[in-house]
Amino acid sequence: MRYLGLDLGTKTIGLAISDKTGLIATSYKVLHHDNKPEDCLEELKTIINDLEVEGLVLGLPKNMNNTLGPRAEATLKYKEFLESNINLPIYLEDERLSTKSAESILIKGDTSRKKRKKVIDKVAATIILQTFLDKRRK
Numbered sequence: 001m002r003y004l005g006l007d008l009g010t011k012t013i014g015l016a017i018s019d020k021t022g023l024i025a026t027s028y029k030v031l032h033h034d035n036k037p038e039d040c041l042e043e044l045k046t047i048i049n050d051l052e053v054e055g056l057v058l059g060l061p062k063n064m065n066n067t068l069g070p071r072a073e074a075t076l077k078y079k080e081f082l083e084s085n086i087n088l089p090i091y092l093e094d095e096r097l098s099t100k101s102a103e104s105i106l107i108k109g110d111t112s113r114k115k116r117k118k119v120i121d122k123v124a125a126t127i128i129l130q131t132f133l134d135k136r137r138k
Helices: 037-050 070-085 098-108 113-137
Strands: 003-008 012-018 025-032 055-060 090-094
Touching (some): 003 025, 003 037, 003 070, 003 113, 012 037, 012 113, 025 037, 025 113, 037 070, 055 070, 055 113, 070 090, 090 113
Parallel strands (some): 003 055, 055 090
Antiparallel strands (some): 003 012
16 A cells, blocks of 8 residues: 655645555655645645555644644644545654654755755655554554
8 A cells, every 4th residue: 555644844745655565655755835735735636646645644743742732733624624635544643753853864864954954844754654654564
């Protein structure tokens, strides 16, 4: 089963794709929006069809104390939007520290600050998706 991981940000949506066996997540691309992630719907649908995606994994940014803040509420609202527009299962995956982990990986890889800014969202989406895939395998 192929999954598409999403890291919803205020201006971007980082995407990662799994292989067809659902074992390995790979960074895919970053979609840009102007504080309206709904504007990316048609491009998202095209990606889903082209890559034969069977499920979406959306990162849920919980607070460190496990509560839901404004970003988590926006994510849940976006999940409802996706559910009403895309006929696929949508799974939520705790994404606490995924962006920090992504930044750490990029820094260790000696990625410049300018380049990190361009790719961090899709790397975070990859971490979110891989976490989901690993949990499913167990």
